[in-house]
Amino acid sequence: MDTPEIFYENLSKGIITYEMLDLALFSLNKRAKNYRDQKRKAKKSLYAQAQLFGFSNPDNPEEAERMEKEFYAKKERLLQIVKPACVHQELAGYKKDYVYDKDGIDYADVFIDSIFHNRVLDRGICRKEGKDIRFFVRKGEPYYRYYFFRCIGTHTYHSPINKETALSSGLPIHIINEIKTEGERNENLLPEDFVDQMLALVDSGTYTYVPSNTIHSPRESILPPVTYVIPQKYEWEEVLDLLKEKYPEKPGLMKVDLSIRLWRKIMKLRAFSAESCMKCILAEKRV
Template sequence: MRTPKDYKKHIEKNEITEKMISDCAYSMNKRAKNMRDNQRAYYVRRKYEHGFYDYYHNEREYKEKKEYYYSLKKILLSPFKPTCIHSAITESPYGLMKDLYLFTEVGGRTFHQPLNEGEEVQYKDLEIISIGRLTTYGADTNDLISVQFTKKVVELIKSGQYTIVEDD
């Protein structure tokens, strides 16, 4: 996807809109899901195919990329206060797991960020809501905002020298 011209203009003025952050966070989230799925494919293949060895360390590289994209998403969502905490059941190569997620709404989209064990105490004021099963998917990278543009937004957020303005 081409970065919209108005996004570039906002960045030049050190401005960010909720829609920009939403699009960037969505893109990083979907890229991370793609990496997660690739990582799992190598994990399953290594586990069930006798003699399979990942000579090129693809599983590890996919895991590192996944964590990188999730770290960008976390920074992108940092200017916004989570709405609540969701308790959800997710599927992993190890089976079904029950996890807690910060739930944040930004620019017309909703996002889940996993909480590590014990982190929920930092959010005592947020209600914990059980949502049952949570299933997520990746997306075609041609439909996503570029990593390069997202990095510019992330650097602006990290600098603290930005203003959140109304969407065009």
């Protein structure tokens, strides 16, 4: 994009307006994203070629990564003009827990609880201590990333920080979903040379910042409510197999379908276990 003449006039007077800052930050942020995407593409190409042919990659992921970091560093220098409004605690994913069928736990109880809360990711048989032991992998505790959050002009910006900095900042902390961002065509961005001139002015410390009259309210926590879906048919069959092992004296378990009504009854349980699940099934069979 062409730089408005008023921006050059302001810069010559040592003035940085919020519009100037917003467009400069947007330019730096999107250029960094462009190099991030280029880096990922180059690494993917490098891996594919190495796997198939053993060839080297004509693209250079290291150079793209260097440029990505350079633009992010410039972005952070400009962001120091504006104080953060709050901290965003980004839900970045979940840890994986491996649960083994061995002494010390009731495997059926843990598995049934995990199935009905849609936490089972995988299952299998492994060799431990000279024995074949079944196990499953479940979605564990969440882990987070932390950012200072700023609203400038028409855009918002995140600056990565560690948990300790977030907690000691004294700012309100809002939990958000995973941040997903994309790049932008360079011709739609403020030119690099103007942004570098602005950075030089900021580094000199002789500028005057003119903020917006509009005060943006920090985002509230935007995590969606937790919802669960009915287990698949094969998952319910796994539950029934475990119940047959635990209660061999109870006939006809394999003939019980997981109806919506039965699923809702089980989901109302305060404590999930093989015993409580079994009681729901028996009560359903008497209906």
